[in-house]
Amino acid sequence: MTLFLQQLMNGIGNGVIYASVALALVLIYRTTGVLNFAQGEMALFSTYITWKLTDWGVGIVAAIFISMLIAFAMGALVELVLIRPVEKKPPFVVLIVTIGMFLALNSITQLVFGTDEKQLPSAFGDHSWSVGDVRITGEFVGLICVLALTCTLLWILLQKTKLGLGLRAVASNPESARLVGISSGTMLMIGWAISASLGALGGAMYVPTTPALTAGSLQAVLVYAFAAAALGGFDSPVGAVVGGLIVGVAEALAIEYIEPLHDITLLVPFLLIGVVLLYRPTGLFGRNIVERV
C-alpha cells in the first residue's frame, strides 16, 4: 500500500507537469488550430533564462516570474513574426513552420547557453513530511498548488474577463469575432504569449525533478504533453489537466507493477490514448465536430 501511494504521488507529480505543458498546447490549438511542435523548445529556452537568472543570483521564484514575463513577450513575438504570415495557409505549412522553429530554437538555445549540463534549483526547497510510511515532499505539494493556481487564474481569465471573452470568441468563430470588433490578430498574439509563459512555468517546475538541464530536457515532456492533450481532447483545457494527470499516474503505476514494461515506459501513455481514442475519437472532453455533407 505504501509503495502504491508513493508511486501514485510520483505519478501525480509528473502528471501536473505534463498537464501544464498540455494546457499550453491546448491554448494555442483552441485559438489558432495549430499544434505547436516548438512548445517544448520554447519552454526550454525560457527554462534556460530562468537558470541564467539564478546563476546571476536572482532567487528562484523571482527568476521564474521574470522568465515567464520574458516568455510572454517572446510568445507574442513568435506569433507576430513567424506564424502570422502563414496563418491563412494550409495546416501542413504551419506544421512545418513549427517544426522549423523546433529545430532552430533547440540549437539556438545550445549556442546561447552552451552545451554543458546545468543545475536548476527547485522552487519548493527540499522539505518533506512523513505521513505514516508515505513521504510527502514539498515539491509534490508545491506542484499541485501551482497547477491549481494556474487553472484558477486561467479559468478566471477565460470566463470572467472581457479579454477572455475575446479569446474564446476568436477560438469559436474568427469571422464573427472580427465582425463584432474583436481584433483577432491581437487575440491570437495574446494566446501565444500566455501559452509561452505557461510553458516557461512548466519547464521551471519540471527540470529540478530531473538530473540536469540539457538541450534535450523537454523533448520527452513534449511527447507526454501531446499524449495528455490528445487524451483529454485538443480543444479542452479541462481535458488537458485531466489527461496530464491520467498519463502521469498510469505511467508511474505501470512502471512499478508491470514488469515487462520496465524499459518501454512510453508505451503506456500511448496504449492508453489508443484505447481511449477508439471509443472517443476527439478525446475525453473534446467537442465532436459536426460535418455538413
Added chain:
Amino acid sequence: MRRVIRIVASLVVVALLLLIPQVVGESINALWAQAVYIAVAAMGLNILTGYNGQISIGHGAFYGIGAYTSAILMENSGWQFLPTIPVVVGVALVAGAAFGFPALRLKGLYLALITLGLAAVFPDLINRFASKYGTGGTSLIQPPRVLAPGWADSFADFDDQYRYYMALTIAIVMAVLAANLVRGRYGRALVAVRDHESAASVLGINVARVKVSAFALSAAYAAVAGSLSVLIEGSANAGKIEVFQQSILFLVAVVIGGTATVAGPMVGAVIVVFVQDFAKDLIDDQPVLSPAIFGLVLIVMMYLLPDGLVGGARRLISRVLAKPEVGQPAIPDVSTH
C-alpha cells in the same frame, strides 16, 4: 502531349541520375544515395498524407521495421540483400494495415499524435527485441556489405557506386508504381476520401478499405526505404532521436517538395539531404547551428512556396502557358484530339 512531355522528362531525369556516380566524387555520391532512399520513404508518405490526407509523424518506425528486417535476415540468416525486399514489403504491409485499422477512427491531429507515439515507442521495442542480434548487446546491427559483382566492372569501379545503382533501380520501380497508382482509379479514390469522406462513400468508395490500404502501402514504401538505407549505410540503428528525426524528415521532404504531386517527394528528398549537408559545413566550429539553419530554411521555404517546389513550379508553368499575349489569338492545340 502532356503524357509525352512527362515521359521524356522522366527519362532525362533518370539518365542524369545514372550519370551522377560517374561525374561526382565519393562524398557527393553518398549524399545522392541518401536522397534516393529518403525519396522512397517520402513517396510512400505522400500517398498517405498528400493524396489521402492522413498525417503521419511516425513513419520512421516503418522505416525502422524495414531496416531491421533486412539487416537481421542478412546478418543472421545469411540472406542476400535483394531477396529481403519482398519479405520487408510483406512485413510492412501487415504492420501498416494493423496500424491503419485503429487509425480509421481518428482524424487529423489525433492521428498525427498516435503516429508520433509509434515513433516514440519503436526504439524501445527494438532495443528490447533486436538487441540479441546487434553488436555488443545493442540494437545496432551491421550486416555484411553488398559488394559489386564482377559483371558490374564496366559501370561501377567502386562498391558504393554499385550500391547506388542498385538502390536507384529499386527506387525507380517504386516511383513508377506510385505514379501509376495515384493517377489511376485508386488515386482518385484516395483524393475523394481526403477531400470529403462522406461524399466519397456516397459515390460507392469503400472508405475504410482505401484508408487502411493507403496506410499499408505507405508503410511498405517507408520499409523499403529502410532496407535501402541498410544497403547504402551498412547498418540498422534505432536511436530515439533518430527515429523521430527520420519521421519528421519524411514529412518535411513531402511538404517542401509539394504534397500530392508525383515528383514532389523526390525533389523534396534531394533538397532535404543537400540543405542539411550545406548547413553542416556552412559555419566552421559551430556544428550546433546546423539544425538552426535547416529550420530557418524550412520556415523561409514555407513563406515563399507554401505549396512546395513542385507546386510552385506548376503554378509558374501554368501562368506562362495559360495566358497568351494580348491581341494574339490562342492557337488551339489539335495534337491532343
